Structures are given as C-alpha cells and as structure tokens.
Amino acid sequence: MTTEVDALILRYLQDLEGQLQDLPAGRRRELLDEVGEHITAARADLDPETEAGVRSLLERLGDPADIAAEARDRLGVQARPVRPSTPWLEIATIVLLVIPFLGWVLGAVLVWLSRLWTTRDKLVGTVGGLAWVLGGLGTVMAGRPGSPVGQPGVDVATTGPNPLEVILAVAPFVLPLAAAIYLGLRLRGQAGAPATTR
C-alpha cells in the first residue's frame, strides 16, 4: 500500500522535474524541494492515509505542466518551442551565394530547403544564384555575329562596350550578392518570431 503511494508521488515529482527542464538548475531544485515538502506535509495531514487521499492531494496540487508554465511565466523563462535556434542552413545558403559558380548553384538549390524563407525569398535566391545562366545566354546572343547592326562606316570597336553587354557581364556577379544581402535581411526579420511551422 505505502509503496504504491510512494510510486505515485515519485512519478508526479519526476514528471514535474521533466517539465521544469528549461528552468535554471537552482530554481528547478528549489521548486522541486518545495513541492516535495508540500506533499510530505499534506500526507501527514491525511488520517488515515489512503491511495485515494494521496491521488486527490496530487490532483489539488495540479498538472505538472501547469506548474511549469507558471514557473516560466513568474520566473521569466521563455518557453522552449519559442526559443529560436541558430539557422545554420540559411547561413550556409547565404555564404554559398557569395562564392562564384559552384557556390551560386548550391545556394540556389539549398535556398529551397529552408523553412524560414517564403517562396518569394526563395525565388529571389534562385534568380541570384542562377544569374550567370541568364548573363551567359545574353552575352552569347549579344555577341552573335551580325547583331551589331550599327550605321555603316562606324567601327564597333571604337564606340566602346555596349551598355547592355556591360549589364549582362556584371549581373552574374552583382545579383547573387544582392540576393545574399536580401536573404540575410529577411532572416534577421524572422529571427525574433517563431517559425510558422515547427
């Protein structure tokens, strides 16, 4: 009989200890001691001690999850699911987007694995990472023989580079950088808020 009651109480205290994991160790110990003392005093008050009596005293004490929620609230500890973890995947994606060629390609793929960025953010990352494809295609098209249909007599070489060609040549390097900065800013905006999906 006594052992059964002891097991009930032990299970209750273990459950409470589990629920209090994110409290500082000192606070957790103190709270467990106080609840333990409460149970000891409440048991001494039961005359005679019955299993039903002990069950009811634990019930009056309340659900360990409620006590833990109150402890987090009163003692200023943030609930665990809300605490943001370091977004390693997102950081790796941003770093890759700054590394030419292989980094760009990997970044454009990795960005889709993130759960912090929205679809629009991911599209921006992809465009940035794959800008060299567009740039390459554009350069090929612009450089195709016959395309400079300038006025007769004007030597193409002396007019300097075509502005479109400059843009096409620079874009593959600038766009990934811009995308990386944009994604970084979006990530900072997300950091405080809990992720929409757990």
Next chain:
Amino acid sequence: MVPAKRESLITQMRRGTLEYCVLALLRDQPRYGFDLVRTLGAADGLVTSEGTIYPLLGRLRRDGLVTTTWHESPSGPPRRYYELTAEGRRALALFTTEWDRFTGAVDRLLRQGGSS
C-alpha cells in the same frame, strides 16, 4: 456568460492580485508552504492548482519581498517557513492603499454607470 470567458476573466483578475494575497497572509505570522497554500485555496476562486503558488513564492523571494527560514515541526521533518521582509511589508501597504482607491472607483462606476 460563456464559461470560457468567465474563466479567462477570473484568470486576469487573479493574475495581478494573487501575490498580494500571499503577502497579506504572511502579514501577521510566518507560514509554511502547505499551510499557506491551503489557506489561500479556501478563498473562493483564488487558486485552481495549489502547486502554482510555489513559482509565485520563488518570484517573491527573488524580489526580496519574502524570505524563508527553517523551523522544527511538532511532527515530521523541519519546515520551511515563509515570512515578510520589510520591503514586502511596504509593497503590501502600498498595494492595500491603491487597491482601496481602485476598487472604490470601480464599485461606484459599476453601481451608478457614472450617471451622477
């Protein structure tokens, strides 16, 4: 009124006042946890789960409003008693004054609807 609404209303009211009820219970004598909790529990609607008082006591101790001392018990192991500090006494006195003023104003509005 919807039960859920009534519940949340009571929770809201309890939120800010419970700690002063604890301080008030300690005004005249130190009490050990079980005694304190059972006395509070006897007041209608103040405490739903007794165990939630202990985080509150931890908070009051951290804020220096309450201290604990150990006393022999007539039966069983020594007990941890909670007692008011001077600062706890001041906090309780301040709350009591403000509470009288506040409840007085609310009472008047509830009864007359501010028509006079």
